[in-house]
Amino acid sequence: MKGLAMLKIGEIGWIEKDKPKCGPSDAIIKPLAIAPCTSDVHTVWEGAIGQRHNMILGHEAVGIVNEVGREVKDFKPGDRVIVPAITPDWGSEAAQRGFPSHSGGALGGWKFSNFKDGVFGEYFHVNLADSNLALLPDKIPLEAAVMLPDMLSTGFMGAENAKIEIGFSVAVLGIGPVGLSSIAGAKLKGAGRIFGVGTRPKLIKIAKKYGATDIINYKKGNTSEQIMDATEGEGVDAVIVAGGGPDILIDALNIAKPGAKISNINYFGRGIGEGDIIPISRSGWGFGMAQKDIVTGLCPGGRLRMERLAQIVIHGRMDPSLMASHVFKGFDHLEKALLLMKDKPQDLIKPVVLLDG
Ligand code: NAD
Ligand code: ZN
Numbered sequence: 001m002k003g004l005a006m007l008k009i010g011e012i013g014w015i016e017k018d019k020p021k022c023g024p025s026d027a028i029i030k031p032l033a034i035a036p037c038t039s040d041v042h043t044v045w046e047g048a049i050g051q052r053h054n055m056i057l058g059h060e061a062v063g064i065v066n067e068v069g070r071e072v073k074d075f076k077p078g079d080r081v082i083v084p085a086i087t088p089d090w091g092s093e094a095a096q097r098g099f100p101s102h103s104g105g106a107l108g109g110w111k112f113s114n115f116k117d118g119v120f121g122e123y124f125h126v127n128l129a130d131s132n133l134a135l136l137p138d139k140i141p142l143e144a145a146v147m148l149p150d151m152l153s154t155g156f157m158g159a160e161n162a163k164i165e166i167g168f169s170v171a172v173l174g175i176g177p178v179g180l181s182s183i184a185g186a187k188l189k190g191a192g193r194i195f196g197v198g199t200r201p202k203l204i205k206i207a208k209k210y211g212a213t214d215i216i217n218y219k220k221g222n223t224s225e226q227i228m229d230a231t232e233g234e235g236v237d238a239v240i241v242a243g244g245g246p247d248i249l250i251d252a253l254n255i256a257k258p259g260a261k262i263s264n265i266n267y268f269g270r271g272i273g274e275g276d277i278i279p280i281s282r283s284g285w286g287f288g289m290a291q292k293d294i295v296t297g298l299c300p301g302g303r304l305r306m307e308r309l310a311q312i313v314i315h316g317r318m319d320p321s322l323m324a325s326h327v328f329k330g331f332d333h334l335e336k337a338l339l340l341m342k343d344k345p346q347d348l349i350k351p352v353v354l355l356d357g
Pocket of ligand 2: 039040059085150
């Protein structure tokens with residue numbers, strides 16, 4: 001079978017591999033819609049997780065079940081499914097402690113395009129199908145559904161980890177598809193004022209649709225100064241970091257009120273030659289004592305999470321299809337889609353590739 005792979009750091013290409021084998025509790029899926037992620041860009045072009053050779057990329061997909069193992073009870077060939085980006089080992093020690101995304105070690109629940117072939121192949125393998133697949137409701141169009149495995153799950157986690165309460169003021173730094181989903185998540189959690197920090201007009205329009213009340217242009221002045229001015233020196237009750245380089249936590253800490261959570265969902269991908277240290281501001285952090293907690297998280301995976309996200313879409317709480325800015329038909333467009341994600345033209349939010357079942 002054919003797949004779009006990371007050949008080595010800095011290089012992608014189409015490769016041929018054997019169709020993956022299905023273990024007793026696993027499934028083999030044929031993708032129906034796939035989307036590249038900024039994380040694929042960090043992985044390939046920044047070498048953020050280290051060297052990988054001929055690893056099929058991608059971790060965002062919905063698909064059709066092609067094969068199931070003999071122990072799989074709830075899915076059968078022909079079922080249309082949502083495949084979470086993160087597919088934990090649910091029996092692991094980390095999962096039992098409440099951190100399934102880190103089963104088998106930090107980030108270990110992230111298997112696709114990390115340490116096994118991802119979803120950019122004609123077929124791909126899913127471990128523990130009964131726990132890691134969810135039925136795709138017919139009502140959800142494919143270009144909306146493919147936002148659930150990672151964009152909605154991660155973006156909403158940003159809002160959940162920020163412990164937003166009704167009426168909170170929230171700042172979302174970075175309004176790519178992850179930050180946009182966080183804005184929607186902050187609204188769902190009951191935020192009052194929501195600052196979206198970004199510059200691109202198309203994204204700003206959607207940020208407002210999803211619930212941003214104020215837009216801050218970080219290119220037209222210092223983010224923290226602008227937000228402190230707008231809040232009369234008070235800062236915000238919660239911060240979600242969904243973009244920016246290594247020094248973004250300086251802004252985040254500066255604008256956080258004492259006691260606020262700084263919920264980081266950014267993948268600090270810049271690795272090569274740029275050091276391993278991320279700065280935080282001493283005074284912004286109250287010299288380490290202002291109870292400004294930096295909380296982090298990897299996208300929640302698993303079946304229940306996907307079923308709950310589907311409820312959000314079915315009942316019209318949020319329309320993720322607005323983020324599908326570039327929709328292509330056919331596997332051959334995948335390389336173009338991934339390169340768009342790398343180059344991020346002004347009007348790009350998220351490319352999606354639809355496939356024949
Ligand atoms: P994106 O690049 O589309 O969006 C980030 C935006 O932030 C860009 O538009 C960029 O121009 C902007 N930006 C740059 N500097 C900024 C600054 N100083 N202030 C505000 N905005 C700034 O990326 P995305 O697809 O939305 O993903 C966001 C991040 O989340 C990426 O690092 C991605 O790898 C990561 N991610 C993490 C998880 C997770 O599980 N934690 C899952 C998916 C993606
Ligand atoms: Zn991702």
